[in-house]
Amino acid sequence: MRNSFRPWLTVLGVALLPAASFAQSAAAPAAAAAPQWTLLDPKANNTMGISADRAYAELLKGRTAAPVVVAVIDSGVDTAHVDLKRVLWHNPREIAGNGKDDDNNGYVDDVYGWNFLGGKDGRNVGTDTYEETRLVAKLKPLYEGKSRSSVAKDKQAEYDLYQRVKKDYEKKVKEDSENAQQYGPMSETIGKNVDIVKQVLGVQRLDTAVLRNPPTQDARLKTVAAQWYESLKATGAPDMESVVTQMREAAESAQKRVEYSLNLSYNPRADIVQDDESKVDQRGYGNPDVMGPDPLHGTHVSGIIAADRRNNEGVLGVADAPVRIMAVRAVPDGDEHDKDVANAIRYAVDNGATVINMSFGKYYSPQRKAVEDAIRYAGSKGVLLVHAAGNESNNIDVVDHFPAAIAEGAKATYPNVLTVGASSSKNDEKLAADFSNYGKRVDVFAPGVNIYNTLPGSKYGNESGTSMAAPTVAGVAAVLKSYFPQLQAADLKRIIMQSAEPVHTQVVKPGEEKKKVDFTTLSNTGGVVNLYRAVQLAQQATASASGSTSAGGK
Secondary structure (H helix, E strand, O other), rough: OOOOOHHHHHHHOOOOHHHHHHOOOOOOOOOOOOOOOHHHHHHHHHOOOOHHHHHHHHHOOOOOOOOEEEEEEEOOOOOOOOOOOEEEEEOOOOOOOOOOOOOOOOOOOOEOOOOOOOOOOOOEOOOOOOHHHHHHHHHHHHHHOOHHHHHHHHHHHHHHHHHHHHHHHHHHHHHHHHHHHOOOOHHHHHHHHHHHHHHHHHOOOOOOHHHOOOOOHHHHHHHHHHHHHHHHHHHOOOOOHHHHHHHHHHHHHHHHHHHOOOOOOHHHHHHOOOOOOOOOOOOOOOEOOOOOOOOHHHHHHHHHOOOOOOOOOOOOOOOOOOOEEEEEEEOOEEEOHHHHHHHHHHHHHHHOOOEEEEOOOEEOOOOHHHHHHHHHHHHOOEEEEEOOOOOOEEEOOOOOOOOOOOOOOOOOOOEEEEEEEOOOOOOOOOEOOOOOOOOOOOOEEOOOOOEEEEEOOOEEEEEHHHHHHHHHHHHHHHHHHHHOOOOOOHHHHHHHHHOOOOOOOEEOOOOOEEEEEHHHHHOOEEEEEOHHHHHHHHHHHHHHHHHHHHHHOO
């Protein structure tokens, strides 16, 4: 996920607005609900969606689909959501709530999946530390104040690691401290202005419809409305009320990160999970609470993949029934632990998942080998892993983002891992999301800006990030596997990559506002994934394979 408030910094040049200075006027009509642009077709709808609606209408209608399980390794999933409850995976060999491991898989009462961030007593880790925090806490007592030459040669690599991670840690402390101090007052100022403008205009909501044509003749109010309208478009926010809420939450989140995620003394895992983190082959720790304390991220991700397409509620997932979502909780508010990621992958594979979505990542991986072994294990079982490229505008050919797309020391990326960058709805200079990581280790781009989908409590809302792009691709993979079950992980990866036709639009390079590049230079394929073309390619591949088999049997 990502919330960007940069466009609002200039808007705050407007002082607190006096209500009495504006004339009263009638309310403007409310805007329509946010559409799911992700599912639209680039040519027919002039929107850079994945052509899902077209694929179902023209290519998949009347075809029989096979069951597919997609594991969502994430923060947790709202299992009661009206658009998810019918599409959740249920462990067929486990009896709910009896306190027994009925299927003898090492996990008691794992009906919907498993939670590797829980304790046997039912408690859960919510906020956790960053990997930088853990490494600094571990290495600081060993190397702080020392010179490299004073350290034993076999420890100099670890000394160098400490110097790098310390720098990154201090940068995060500075940024989050500044954000906590900035966004709080900013949200108060804009919030007061929003209340004043709503009162003056006599409206309940300040969305783009109202702000584009405010029902007033007051020149100053029109200027403010125009500024807010442009900023709403720039951020993708639906209305001013949500901007205020997001700013307030951003301030609170930044403060929480300073107090907890960046706190060198904070270690909730030791008290709650009580595992031995150094033993990466340890299994069975955790509990069956797959929702956890904050399932927002995982709920949104799950809906993108497979929100119920047949219940006439809310939104549509990319994949239709009989695709099912297996919830595996391993991502706290903070950085995931390598041990949990490795175990989550193995749990998903061993319990029948053929596609795994991984909308998380970090820049240090102290137990990298355990994760690499799990990825290879998934590959040996024909399981495709779809990973979010990350949201820091980094070139991941140069800066590793973990789980990395390539094993340490290897020359080629994993054949069963797809890495996904985030794209936006229009084929213009902003097609590449400004926050998205990029590079040749990014296989494809997919919709990841202003994505409307499921939120906890049977609610819906917009989120942005490569976290939203990855499940879009995982949904495509699930559709292909469901309708063409003979396709293996390597086949799915190849077909999905081939579906992303190169787009030669000049776009703003992520992280460099004044530099434009050809969109094709930002990923391996240079394109945006497309379900319609992927289904066509799958039809061709399976027909060809069938023909070869028939010919060989004569």
